[in-house]
Amino acid sequence: MACEDRFLNDQRPKIDCLLFDLDDTLYPLSSGLSTEILKNIGDYLVQKLGIEESKIPDMCNLLYKNYGTTMAGLRAIGYTFDYEEYHSFVHGRLPYEKIKPDPVLRHLLLSLPIRKIIFTNADRTHTAKVLNRLGLEDCFEGIICFETLNPPMEATRTNIFDIIEYSLRPVAGMELPETPVLCKPSEYAIKQAFDIAGIDPQKTIFFDDSARNIQAGKRIGLHTVLVGTSHKVKGADHALESIHNIREALPELWEEGERSGDVIYSGKVAIETTVTA
Numbered sequence: 001m002a003c004e005d006r007f008l009n010d011q012r013p014k015i016d017c018l019l020f021d022l023d024d025t026l027y028p029l030s031s032g033l034s035t036e037i038l039k040n041i042g043d044y045l046v047q048k049l050g051i052e053e054s055k056i057p058d059m060c061n062l063l064y065k066n067y068g069t070t071m072a073g074l075r076a077i078g079y080t081f082d083y084e085e086y087h088s089f090v091h092g093r094l095p096y097e098k099i100k101p102d103p104v105l106r107h108l109l110l111s112l113p114i115r116k117i118i119f120t121n122a123d124r125t126h127t128a129k130v131l132n133r134l135g136l137e138d139c140f141e142g143i144i145c146f147e148t149l150n151p152p153m154e155a156t157r158t159n160i161f162d163i164i165e166y167s168l169r170p171v172a173g174m175e176l177p178e179t180p181v182l183c184k185p186s187e188y189a190i191k192q193a194f195d196i197a198g199i200d201p202q203k204t205i206f207f208d209d210s211a212r213n214i215q216a217g218k219r220i221g222l223h224t225v226l227v228g229t230s231h232k233v234k235g236a237d238h239a240l241e242s243i244h245n246i247r248e249a250l251p252e253l254w255e256e257g258e259r260s261g262d263v264i265y266s267g268k269v270a271i272e273t274t275v276t277a
């Protein structure tokens with residue numbers, strides 16, 4: 001592939017940033033956390049927003065598919081709620097003990113002499129808890145998370161758009177409402193994040209377990225690595241069964257830093273110094 005050729009060619013732009021998704025990328029899907037998150041989101045819709053339980057699977061599926069996250073979709077179709085309350089409901093009761101310390105990944109990250117940043121749709125508190133559980137809290141220079149891109153919401157009451165009805169009987173000429181929430185895989189959101197964090201996509205490798213995030217990243221010029229499968233999809237330059245395979249798949253990253261002499265060990269830099277706005 002042309003993009004791979006450019007990446008492997010000596011004339012390629014120097015890679016100066018590694019961008020990592022958090023959930024199901026830095027720890028495996030098999031931890032079971034994602035299933036718990038989905039369950040909590042469903043409970044929030046029923047208990048806090050009064051949505052009928054029987055509608056939850058369709059509703060969550062449609063919102064996720066059309067808006068990137070359920071929360072972004074809920075906002076688009078007219079629900080208003082406090083972002084912090086939503087996040088603490090969805091993440092607050094998670095069994096974080098299922099995430100185990102990962103000294104192998106820690107060693108890999110600390111030995112990589114390139115700027116490393118987290119880019120997640122999750123909130124700051126969840127991100128910090130996961131990184132702490134993994135023992136990676138000092139491995140990243142910055143964190144781009146939900147709060148980086150989304151100011152607290154103004155509580156304005158609006159009518160609810162019936163997305164299930166719309167999916168069953170689309171009305172000609174009627175489009176889905178837009179969401180005010182910025183998150184992956186929106187290309188606009190990704191570009192906003194890059195402006196804030198000073199990231200050049202041409203010089204950045206992006207690791208994510210979501211094929212559609214990877215495809216959005218590729219469209220805006222990132223080098224891309226799909227994590228969690230060895231099956232490469234369209235838009236992915238590489239596919240890694242586990243983030244632990246990073247060295248086997250991309251040995252040039254270690255040479256990259258040595259060549260540039262631009263060695264950054266972020267041992268002192270903790271979550272407090274994130275690039276969150």
Ligand SMILES: [Mg+2]
Nearest residue numbers: 021023024209
């Ligand atoms: Mg993920």
